[in-house]
Amino acid sequence: MHHLLTIYALGADPATIQKHYVNNKTYQRPPLPTEEKVVQEMHDPTKFKTFLGQEKHFRNYLVFFQSEIDAKGWPAVINEYCFARDDRAEDMLVRLFMGFLHPLIHLGFGVEFKQPAIIAEALAQAAVHGDWMKGMFFEAEKAATARKEKGEKPKSLVNLLDEIHDDQMLRAAPHWNDPNKIRDGILKRAPERMIHYLSQFWVESTSERELERKTAEMINATVYYTAGAQRPPKIVKFDFYFMHCVNCSIFFSTFLRQDWLELKDKARLLEWKARTDLAMYASRKCPDVLLGEVVKYNPKVPPKDKNKPWAEIFERVKRKDDDGHSAKFLRALAHGKDFCQKYELIGSDEFRLKGDMWDKVGHMAIDSVEDSGATWARSVGFDEAWRDFTDRPMAVL
Numbered sequence: 001m002h003h004l005l006t007i008y009a010l011g012a013d014p015a016t017i018q019k020h021y022v023n024n025k026t027y028q029r030p031p032l033p034t035e036e037k038v039v040q041e042m043h044d045p046t047k048f049k050t051f052l053g054q055e056k057h058f059r060n061y062l063v064f065f066q067s068e069i070d071a072k073g074w075p076a077v078i079n080e081y082c083f084a085r086d087d088r089a090e091d092m093l094v095r096l097f098m099g100f101l102h103p104l105i106h107l108g109f110g111v112e113f114k115q116p117a118i119i120a121e122a123l124a125q126a127a128v129h130g131d132w133m134k135g136m137f138f139e140a141e142k143a144a145t146a147r148k149e150k151g152e153k154p155k156s157l158v159n160l161l162d163e164i165h166d167d168q169m170l171r172a173a174p175h176w177n178d179p180n181k182i183r184d185g186i187l188k189r190a191p192e193r194m195i196h197y198l199s200q201f202w203v204e205s206t207s208e209r210e211l212e213r214k215t216a217e218m219i220n221a222t223v224y225y226t227a228g229a230q231r232p233p234k235i236v237k238f239d240f241y242f243m244h245c246v247n248c249s250i251f252f253s254t255f256l257r258q259d260w261l262e263l264k265d266k267a268r269l270l271e272w273k274a275r276t277d278l279a280m281y282a283s284r285k286c287p288d289v290l291l292g293e294v295v296k297y298n299p300k301v302p303p304k305d306k307n308k309p310w311a312e313i314f315e316r317v318k319r320k321d322d323d324g325h326s327a328k329f330l331r332a333l334a335h336g337k338d339f340c341q342k343y344e345l346i347g348s349d350e351f352r353l354k355g356d357m358w359d360k361v362g363h364m365a366i367d368s369v370e371d372s373g374a375t376w377a378r379s380v381g382f383d384e385a386w387r388d389f390t391d392r393p394m395a396v397l
Contacts, residue, residue, distance in 0.1 A: 001118065003324025005109055006331050010314045023321055032059040039064050045088055052091065053130050061124035066117070074119045075260035078107075081123060083265040094137055096122075097276055098129035100241060101248040104273075108251025111258065132183050133276075136194065140275055143199030155200045156350040157221035157274055161289065164197050164282050171286045176382050181283040194282060198275040206263040211256060211270065216343045217350050218274045219249045219336045224353045225281055227361045228289035229380045233391045236293070236368045239284060240376035243329050245277045250332040253339055285381025291352060299363035300370075309359045310334050313366050325376070326369040333362050 003024060004017055012020075038057065041047040042064040051057045068077045082093050096104045103126035110118030144154075155163075164170055170193045174185030186194050203214050226242040252273065255266055281287075301316075303309040317330045337358035344354035353361070369375050372390060379385045 002105070002109060003322065003327055005113055006324060006327040007318050010318055010327065010331060012318045016318055020322075024323060032056065034063050035060050039067075048088060049091065052095070052127055055128045058124050058128045061127040062120055065120040065123045069116045069120055074110075074116045075258070077123070078111075078119065079260065079265075082126075083261070083268075090138075091131060091134075092123070092126055093272075094131050094134045095126040095129045097133060097137070097272060098126070098131070100244045101276065102244075103129060105244070105248050105251070108248065108254060112251060112254040132187075136187060136191070136198070136279065137272055137275070139191075139195050140198035141271070143195055144202045144271075147199060148202065152200075154202045154204060156348075157201060157217055157278065158224065158350060158352055160197050160200060160278055161221065161225055161281060164278060165286045165289070167193060167197075167286075169193055170197075170282050171381075174283050174285055174379075174381075176379070176384050181379060182279055186279065186282050194279060197282075198278055201274050201278070202271055203267040206267045208256070208263065211263065211266055213343060214267075214274075215252045215256060215270060216340045218252065218270060218277065220340045220343075220351045220353050221274075222246055222249055222277050223333060223336050223358075223361065224291070225287075225289050227294050227353070227364065228291050229284075229287040230290050230293040231287075231380065231386045232290070232293065234386045234389045235371055235373070235392050236297075236364050237371075237373070237377040237380075237386075237389060238329070238365060238368055239287075239380040239385075240325075240378045241280055241284060242380075243325060243376060245280055246332045246336075247325070247328040248273065250328075250335045253335070284379045284385075287381035291357075294353070294357050294360050294364065297360045297364050299360070300367045301363075303363075310362060313362050316366050316370070320369065322369070322375075326365075329369075330362060330365055333358065333365060337362075 003020055007020065008017060038051065038060045042051065042060065051060065065077065065081075068081075072080070080089070082089055082096060096107065103122055106125055107119060107122035109115070110122050170186065170190050173188075173190035173193075174181040178184040203210065222242075222245045226238060226246050229239055229242065230236055252270060255261060255269060258266075301312070303312050305311070313330060314334075317327045320326055340351060340353070340358075344351045373388060377385050377389065
């Protein structure tokens with residue numbers, strides 16, 4: 001579904017959309033039967049939580065949220081189950097960010113395209129995910145509040161990335177063999193250091209103008225470290241986990257436009273996303289961010305029309321046999337360019353990616369997913385992540 005909506009938004013014709021649907025339908029799992037008794041019990045808040053975190057109840061949660069949306073409308077249901085600030089909503093908000101942001105990405109698609117069925121799926125996805133990031137989110141939020149009360153000012157995301165990169169204790173926390181490098185790495189071996197940095201970012205004001213600027217900062221910082229985390233002389237590849245942070249970022253402009261969502265909740269959602277981005281960066285062993293790799297990049301297929309470089313990139317990704325990650329990535333990058341443009345002119349260090357760097361990142365991305373070897377590198381701060389990738393041809397070194 002993510003893939004189809006993305007290429008639809010990029011202008012794919014019906015035949016192309018149908019082709020990709022057929023290619024990807026093979027790994028879809030059949031739905032489990034609905035347990036009506038369980039669905040009815042979910043209406044009791046006390047019993048609702050007894051089914052959380054259990055994948056076998058996805059179908060039951062889906063039917064439950066479908067009925068809730070039918071009765072109340074999807075904006076009211078999202079507010080009630082994710083932003084009401086009661087125990088149930090606090091728990092669900094954490095779960096939205098689990099699974100490498102997939103429930104939140106799914107919710108983003110549902111809200112952007114105004115699809116109640118997709119929103120019900122997103123909430124059901126969240127409900128059956130774990131909640132092991134709960135401590136990180138709430139401790140960072142509590143520490144950030146304490147900093148604000150002392151009169152401290154928040155730091156920019158790129159400055160925090162610099163500090164995280166230079167923190168040897170945090171860099172050593174994730175190990176290559178950790179099953180989950182956030183849970184079993186940084187939150188096990190250096191949780192205090194991670195909270196120390198996460199608590200230094202927050203949204204100072206909940207005005208619409210400030211929220212938009214901080215959203216642009218989040219997008220720019222996430223693409224900055226995702227694009228710059230290369231390992232020359234190895235061929236250009238993007239990190240699979242960082243890519244999800246970029247793919248999720250596109251929906252924050254959609255969230256900003258929702259008049260049913262309060263400004264304070266938009267701000268909190270943004271803060272949690274930015275903190276997730278910082279934790280994700282640290283969990284991949286804090287790779288060097290080589291902005292020069294972007295600045296000096298020469299596209300393998302130079303654009304025929306330099307005034308419309310993205311049109312050709314989109315045509316290439318629409319044709320590519322893919323599970324949707326590449327198309328989502330390219331669309332999010334193009335959105336980032338448009339959304340951040342007016343803030344880059346300020347000349348602030350908060351926005352390190354600017355101007356035609358965005359176009360070069362787009363070319364890097366499409367070239368990399370078409371290149372040899374695995375489509376994505378995984379955990380690029382580790383030497384092991386690059387072991388199976390070839391070196392670049394001498395002509396492009």
